[in-house]
Amino acid sequence: MAEAPSVRAPQLNTGLVTILRPTRWALPVTVLPVRTKKRHFIPPSVSSKYVSMDDMVKRAQAAGIVAPQEFIERPITLSCTAGIFDAYVPPEGDARVSSLSREGLKQRTEHLKQTASSQLAIRKIKEHDREYSSKTFPEKAQEIFIAAHECLTQFNRHKLHSLVTERCYPEMVRGNRRRTIRWSFVESLEPPRVVQVRCPDMVTKGNLYGQVTVRMHSRQSLVIYDRFGRVEHGTEEPRDVLEYVVFERHMMNPYSSWRMHGKIVPSWAPPKEPIIKVSGFVEPRCHRMMSY
Numbered sequence: 043m044a045e046a047p048s049v050r051a052p053q054l055n056t057g058l059v060t061i062l063r064p065t066r067w068a069l070p071v072t073v074l075p076v077r078t079k080k081r082h083f084i085p086p087s088v089s090s091k092y093v094s095m096d097d098m099v100k101r102a103q104a105a106g107i108v109a110p111q112e113f114i115e116r117p118i119t120l121s122c123t124a125g126i127f128d129a130y131v132p133p134e135g136d137a138r139v140s141s142l143s144r145e146g147l148k149q150r151t152e153h154l155k156q157t158a159s160s161q162l163a164i165r166k167i168k169e170h171d172r173e174y175s176s177k178t179f180p181e182k183a184q185e186i187f188i189a190a191h192e193c194l195t196q197f198n199r200h201k202l203h204s205l206v207t208e209r210c211y212p213e214m215v216r217g218n219r220r221r222t223i224r225w226s227f228v229e230s231l232e233p234p235r236v237v238q239v240r241c242p243d244m245v246t247k248g249n250l251y252g253q254v255t256v257r258m259h260s261r262q263s264l265v266i267y268d269r270f271g272r273v274e275h276g277t278e279e280p281r282d283v284l285e286y287v288v289f290e291r292h293m294m295n296p297y298s299s300w301r302m303h304g305k306i307v308p309s310w311a312p313p314k315e316p317i318i319k320v321s322g323f324v325e326p327r328c329h330r331m332m333s334y
Contacts, residue, residue, distance in 0.1 A: 183287065225263070
């Protein structure tokens with residue numbers, strides 16, 4: 043009896059099997075050793091004894107690393123100065139001492155000594171501002187003073203920039219957040235007058251800045267409310283206020299104008315009333331440029 047022929051599986055071509063393998067389509071991966079930059083200084087760990095920044099700097103310098111020099115840059119503005127040159131020293135007892143008394147005569151003598159320096163400064167100012175006059179300027183300065191404080195109470199910061207310098211602006215708006223200010227100028231007890239004029243130069247010779255100190259004796263009222271509507275400082279009753287306000291102008295800029303630059307607080311002035319704390323929250327001291 044003949045045997046049945048055995049059935050064999052069809053054999054695939056070797057080349058076809060190689061193409062159909064999934065490993066064939068995988069990209070070859072080549073691992074190349076890369077040498078990193080040699081570190082001369084490794085930051086210390088938490089458990090290391092070099093914890094402070096000074097120790098780390100000393101260790102880096104010992105390893106031969108030269109740290110780049112750091113330049114401390116401070117923003118400057120050419121439209122105003124950073125302070126008050128030769129600040130006026132108000133005589134003690136001003137607005138309280140009679141001009142006929144002994145102390146009043148001393149005040150007049152000191153004022154005459156400062157008049158010589160002020161006259162030289164006035165000549166420099168008039169060379170660039172022909173409309174300046176020590177007789178009419180106090181009234182103009184008082185108008186700028188009132189307008190600046192009204193813009194502060196109304197939070198009109200765009201107009202306030204045109205009335206105060208870049209040095210005075212941060213001092214006036216610092217701490218105004220979440221506060222309501224009520225300020226009013228009642229009357230002027232004495233006519234404002236110029237007590238000192240200076241015209242120094244800065245950065246380069248001939249870059250002049252005019253600074254005029256105006257004495258103002260007036261009656262004002264100031265009330266500051268906190269964010270809950272409670273009185274934090276001041277009263278609605280008007281008070282007599284004696285101030286020495288400094289106004290400045292960049293004389294080399296023909297389009298500049300006189301602006302409030304700061305106030306001079308004499309050493310004999312009484313301390314200001316403290317601000318009432320509200321529910322444990324205290325903000326920085328505000329209204330340094332306000333009257334009281």
